[in-house]
Amino acid sequence: MxxxxxxxxxxxxxxxxxxxxxxxxxxxxxxxxxxxxxxxxxxxxxxxxxxxxxxxxxxxxxxxxxxxxxxxxxxxxxxxxxxxxxxxxxxxxxxxxxxxxxxxxxxxxxxxxxxxxxxxxxxxxxxxxxxxxxxxxxxxxxxxxxxxxxxxxxLGVAAPAPLEAMVGMASAGYFFGEMRERVMCNLAKVRMVANYRCAAHEYRTFASGHVHFIMYNKLMPWDHLAGALLAQEAGGYVARFDDAPYLPRHVEGGLLVSTDKESWQMLRREILKI
The missing domain is CATH 3.30.540.10 (Fructose-1,6-Bisphosphatase, subunit A, domain 1)
Known part of the structure; x- marks a missing residue:
């Protein structure tokens, strides 16, 4: 076919x-x-x-x-x-x-x-x-x-920025236990973090160049497949927390999206601490 x-x-x-x-x-x-x-x-x-x-x-x-x-x-x-x-x-x-x-x-x-x-x-x-x-x-x-x-x-993503100047989106609702405490504390390192409670608008905001990163721990395909492709085609770097590609079959492993691979690696190191 x-x-x-x-x-x-x-x-x-x-x-x-x-x-x-x-x-x-x-x-x-x-x-x-x-x-x-x-x-x-x-x-x-x-x-x-x-x-x-x-x-x-x-x-x-x-x-x-x-x-x-x-x-x-x-x-x-x-x-x-x-x-x-x-x-x-x-x-x-x-x-x-x-x-x-x-x-x-x-x-x-x-x-x-x-x-x-x-x-x-x-x-x-x-x-x-x-x-x-x-x-x-x-x-x-x-x-x-x-x-x-x-x-x-x-559409195109924002220019890379230093960690302290980054504006991002993070959905904390599905981080749990020690990881939730770690991530929430480390997000204080960026300039500003928000959560629209709507992945559709968060992905659109990222792909339009208004924020430097978005981060999710829960992966359901209807929430992320369209947005992940949108982010990639707008020039962003998209990967699960272990830096493996995000595919439609994945329902766990977290998702981190940023303007470029170097920024992605910095966010993983400084915010996720993994």
């Missing part, structure tokens, strides 16, 4: 899902429209479920041969996640990334999709429903901000 991919049609699908199922529910969720999954801050809303169903139905026509791996589909059938490693072609979707923000009425959430071909991410899309634009990357073709009128602006 050869891969024929029209990324623009996937982009249109994400936008249509947002307009049909996500935005009409923003700040309008009822009492029964929000539920907890693994913990009180791990939420799912009716918008997540409806948007994923919408996207799955549309992609079944666009890419009928692809395995569909959605966050909510995996929540219903965890065995689905294990099929990703062996799938020749798969589409991985996060229907509402930043669900906690969405459910709280905070306008920082996104819709993410990635295309995996023979074990490698070949396309990644992050749609911002509030800004009505996409950050899109195809392997070997660069990273771009694309608007509905067709305008495209090439």
């Amino acid at each position: 050869s891969l024929q991919l029209d990324v623009s049609k996937i982009a249109d699908c994400l936008r249509s899902a947002a307009k049909a199922e996500i935005l009409p529910r923003f700040r309008r969720l009822g009492n029964g429209d929000v539920r907890s999954k693994s913990e009180p801050t791990d939420l799912v809303t009716e918008a997540d479920v409806a948007a994923e169903r919408y996207i799955r139905n549309e992609l079944s026509t666009l890419l009928p041969q692809a395995l569909f791996v959605g966050e909510e589909s995996v929540a219903a059938d965890h065995a689905l996640l294990g099929r990703l490693a062996d799938a020749e072609l798969a589409v991985v979707v996060d229907p509402v990334d930043g669900t906690f923000n969405f459910a709280s009425g905070i306008p920082a959430f996104g819709v993410m999709a990635s295309v995996v071909w023979r074990g490698e991410t070949v396309a990644g899309l992050i749609y911002d429903p509030m800004g009505d634009d996409w950050a899109i990357a195809e392997k070997g073709a660069g990273a771009f901000l694309r608007r509905p009128d067709g305008e495209a602006v090439r």
Whole structure:
């Protein structure tokens, strides 16, 4: 099977899902429209479920041969996640990334999709429903901000900076025990660190050159495949904490993204201390 991919049609699908199922529910969720999954801050809303169903139905026509791996589909059938490693072609979707923000009425959430071909991410899309634009990357073709009128602006990471001048994003929620204490203390060495509670916007911010690094300990494919490719195609260095490549089958090992390999190594040495 050869891969024929029209990324623009996937982009249109994400936008249509947002307009049909996500935005009409923003700040309008009822009492029964929000539920907890693994913990009180791990939420799912009716918008997540409806948007994923919408996207799955549309992609079944666009890419009928692809395995569909959605966050909510995996929540219903965890065995689905294990099929990703062996799938020749798969589409991985996060229907509402930043669900906690969405459910709280905070306008920082996104819709993410990635295309995996023979074990490698070949396309990644992050749609911002509030800004009505996409950050899109195809392997070997660069990273771009694309608007509905067709305008495209090439994205690029920030220039490297010394540790004390770095601004970054770090999700501390999934660091635990001694490692959590170590990482949180060592982050005091950088100029500023933030957490949007939304990987979609954190990856977009990095690829647009506004921060020098992002760091995660929990790896689920719908959270990171699109963003990792976006970061790489924008010129960044992406690797797990042991400096091994990040691949779609990985669900552990942490992820550190920085402007270049030298900065990555410095952050690993000074912040992770491994």
